[in-house]
Amino acid sequence: MRDVAIIGVSQTKFGELWEASLRQLIAEAGLSAIEDANIQGDDIGAMYVGNMTAGLFIQQEHIASLIADHTGLNPIPCTRVEAACASGGLALRQGIMAVASGYHDIVISAGVEKMTDVVDPTPAIATASDQEWEAKVGATFPSLYAMMARRHMYEYGTTREQLAMFSVINHENGSKNPRAQFPFKITVDQVLNSSKVADPLRLLDCSPVTDGAAAIVLAPAEEAHKYSDTPIYVKASAQASGTIALHDRQDITTIDSTKIAAKKAYEMADLTSEDIDTVEVHDCFSINGILAIEDLGFVEKGEGGKAIEEGMTQNGGKIPVNPSGGLKSRGHPLGATGIAQTAEIVWQLRGEAGKRQVEGAEIGMTHNIGGTGGTAAIHILSR
Ligand SMILES: CC(C)(COP(=O)(O)OP(=O)(O)OC[C@H]1O[C@@H](n2cnc3c(N)ncnc32)[C@H](O)[C@@H]1OP(=O)(O)O)[C@@H](O)C(=O)NCCC(=O)NCCS
Secondary structure, three states, rough: OEEEEEEEEEEEOOOOOOOOOOOHHHHHHHHHHHHHHHHOOHEEEEEEEEEEHHHOOOOOHHHHHHHHOOOOOOEEEEEEEEEEEEHHHHHHHHHHHHOOOOOEEEEEEEEEEEEEOOOHHHHHHOOOOOOOOOHOOOOOOOHHHHHHHHHHHHHHOOOHHHHHHHHHHHHHOOOOOOOOOOOHHHHHHHHHHHOOOOOEEEEEEEEEEEEEEEEEEEEEEHHHHHHHOOEEEEEEEEEEOOOOHHHHHHOOOHHHHHHHHHHHHHHHHOOOOHHHEEOOOOOOEEEHHHHHHHOOOOOOOOOOHHHHHOOOOOOOOOOEOOOOOOOHHHHHOOOHHHHHHHHHHHHHOOOOOOHHHHOOOOEEEEEEEEEEOOEEEEEEOOO
C-alpha cells in the first residue's frame, strides 16, 4: 500500500443557492480543487462523488455519469458513493484506497447535494433511517436525535444550556468562515428561545437544509511535492457500521460506529486523542456534537456537556472543535459534508484558515456519520 496525500481542496459557498444547479455546484468545486492542486483534467484517474439523495431532491439518478459528462471528463471512471450523511466521508475513503492500492494515481473525491428545491426535505432525509421501524411510523431525524438528547440529559445531567452552547461555539467559529451558510454569532438565549423542532431540540440546535459541494484531490504521498508545497498526509481512514434503527441499541447515548471507527483510526495512525490538535465533528444536532467528543475519546462518557460549558472545545481551548462552524453554522449538504470537513482540516493544517485558524495545528481529524450512526467514517490527517 502507498501512503496518500491531499494536494488540493475546495468548497463552494454553502446555503440556499437558487441560482446554482447540482451540476454547476459540483463543477465549481471540482475546478477549484483542480486549480488548487496544480493539475490538469487529463491527470485525473478516477472520481468518487458522495451524494445521498439526488433522486428525491432533484429527481436525478445516475449522477456519476452526469458529473463526468458535465465536467468534460468522459470517459473517466466516476462512481457515486451513498451512505446517507456519511456519503462524503466514504467517497474520500474510496479515493484514498484507490490511490493507496496503486490502481489510480490522481483521484478526486467530492460531494454534492442540492436540497432546497423541494418544498419539504424532511421525508427525503428520513429515508436514511429505518423505513419499516422508524420513518413509516413518523420518526424524523430531529425526533430521533431528540430522544438521544433526552436520554443523555437523564443519564448524565446534561443541561439544555450545555446543548445550546455547542451551537453558540459553532456559530462563533462560523462567523469567521466566508463559505458558511449562517456566518453569524448567536447567544444561548437565542437558542433557548428559538422555535421548538422536537423537544428538547430547537431550531438553533439543528443543522440546516443546504445546497453545496466540496472536492479534494488525492495523490501518492511520494509524488505530492510535485504538485503542492504543503501536501497534507492521510494518517488513517477508518469506517464502521452500526445499527440503522435506534431501538436496536443497548445504549442510545453512545454511537458505537463512531467509537469503533475512532479506535481503528487511532491504531492505524499510531496516535491517541491527545495528539489531535483540532477536529471537525458531525454535529447534525447539538446533542451529536456532545456524543462525538465523548465517543472520539476527547472526554469521558457523560462529560461532554460540562466540557462544552468549560470552553474546552472553543478555538484556543484544549481541543478546538469545528473551527469551520460545523454542520450547524457552515451548513449540512448531506453528501458534501464529509468532504467539506476534510477541506477545513486541510486549510487548518496548511495554516490557511484566516481568522478561524487554530494556532499550531499539525494533526487534525474528521468525523462523519450517516443517519443516527448506521455508518461512521473517520480520517486523521497531518502536515
Ligand atoms: C430545523 C429545520 C426543521 C427548520 O426548517 P424550517 O422550519 O422549514 O425552517 P425554514 O426553512 O422555514 O426557515 C425559517 C428561518 O430559519 C432559518 N433557519 C432554518 N433552519 C435553520 C437552522 N438550522 N439554523 C439557523 N437558522 C435556520 C431560515 O434561514 C429561515 O430564516 P428567514 O426566515 O430569515 O429566511 C430544518 O432546518 C431541518 O430539518 N434541519 C435538520 C436537517 C437534517 O435532518 N439533516 C440530516 C441530519 S441526520
